Amino acid sequence: MSALPLPWHEDAWASLNSSIDSGRLPHAVLISGDQGIGKLRLATALAQRLICSAEMVKYACGTCKTCNLFSAGSHPDITYLEPEEKGKAIKIDPVRKLCESLSKTAQQGGWKVAIIAPAEAMNINAANALLKNLEEPQSKTLLILVSHRPSRLSATIRSRCQKLSMPTPEADIALQWLTDVTNDRIAAEQVLPLAGGRPLLALDYLQSDNLEQRRQFETLVAEVADGSLSPLVAAQQCQKLDGEQSIDWFSRYIHRLATTELADKPNTALFGFSDKLLLARNWILSGNNPNPQMLWEELFMDWVMVFKARR
Template sequence: MSNEGSRESLAIAYAWQMTFWERLSQQHLDQKLPHALMLTGHKGIGKFHFAKALGYYQLCLSPVNHVACGRCKGCELNQAETHPDFFVLRPEGTSRVIKIDQVRRLTEFLAKTAQQGGKKVAVIEPVEALNVNAANALLKGLEEPSGNSSLILVSHVPSQVMATIRSRCQQIAFPLPSTEESLTWLTPLAVGQDPAYLLSCAGGAPLAARDLLSGDALEQRQALATGLLSLADNSRSALDLAAELQRGEALPVIESLMQWLQYGLKRQMTEGVAVGNPNEDKLLALIGSIPSAILYRFWDKMVAVKRQLLSSANPNKQLLLEELMMDWQAMCRQSSQVAQSRQQVMNGLL
């Protein structure tokens, strides 16, 4: 088994997480680890991985050098994902929401005595996926943890987490790893791909960049860039592109667009912002030429659409995408008209 395979199977913290690991593992040894932690930060940097590592470490019967030994009964059960004192709470199936029935099962788990005679550990990810009823049901477990229990909550967007939940946890904010750290980890995995481009697509998050290596996410992203350029030059209809996009997931479309908007705004302030793909770089040049006031209005729309998609309201994906593509085309058209007006004014002054 490769070193990376061992790292994944034992859930050892990543190199860029070691400062936090050293602190929390020492707190565990000193029996001062808070009963409820919330790990926050950008999606795709390994917070869930870290939470599992910390849970495995707490359940290890003979840790070595502040990590799970990988050989004791507790570690063997965790590697087989059958440890009776380790509970993972995530959305089930294709749902984006954690429901109250799932939290009730967690509450039952916490109320029982640890079967292996040690701690009980529960990991919740992402905690912002709790619907209102589920979040309220979780509060009691956070206020009055039964027995020797540890709860580790993972959040990609802590502002969307109920304030009463945040206040009952010690929050630890994970920064994005440095580009050098990310590329050192990613490059051996990115065979046949440009790791810098992958990292750029993932917004600097190394695990998200790694995930782009499987499936057709990269192809879909590049097709989206091509489609947006065709809307900008009016060679394609917004409804036609929306119909094509709705065959897949809407959220990656929103997230890619938001990332390009961010890069385009940076391009207005800093020369040379590029991602390393010809069509995407053309798109960034286009976005960079649009007046920032227009871009910010479109950004606000994107934020609202993303919030709808992440909610439990089950919005109409087709209508959202149609409206978004029409707004994009209208924004490009408006920007072109503004540019033409400015040029006419300049020509009149000359």
């Protein structure tokens, strides 16, 4: 089976194919954009396109020996590197092992491809270990960095990669794809806006309990705002949530609030609170292991103050 790019990847895919056909594919590509738009899918399609042994145009055939190895997850010249646990760092030892593997001749005689996702999960030592490979690339070797937040990668690493910035797809394209996949246009229309127009995130909402978790979180946020739930109790209920994801939910809730219910009566305090959410997200992403209870207590107490003057 062939890994295919998604409909909104058309321009990026055409550019990558042009580089392959002209022999100008770089040794490192940085694919960046919001989470939930299929960056890893694009990276995977590119990897399979390179190792496919059939004489195909634009796409991997999906049936040759190398494609079958790829589909089985056992192709020796394709490597995926990701955190051992969600939210954890990629450490130096796996990166060193990856670099050693990339320095060797391809076992299938073609390309060697490594995908690191998300690349910003590498800690400082791991990122430094990767630099040598970027500075001294082997022929027919491609390193694909997939990043939700490329600004968290060092400038040195970013400068050694060809950058491919992926926008969130246009609403009609995203809606049509989600409808085709789920065979439920009504559900797609309801969920896609909640996912910020990100089709794969919307699909995840429909196939898991994440949407219900998000709705429960937004109910909690609303109850804190109207005074029916105390910030301390709310903070206790948020301790076990994914911090980065919850902050994203909070930010998008505020945006929706500001553009709907409060559109005719703007609350300038929302902007100041949005800045605090951004600081909280940066703190979580810094790897400093903030105390979740204290973090949420402070946020919810500030959230109460946003609406206190209006009561």
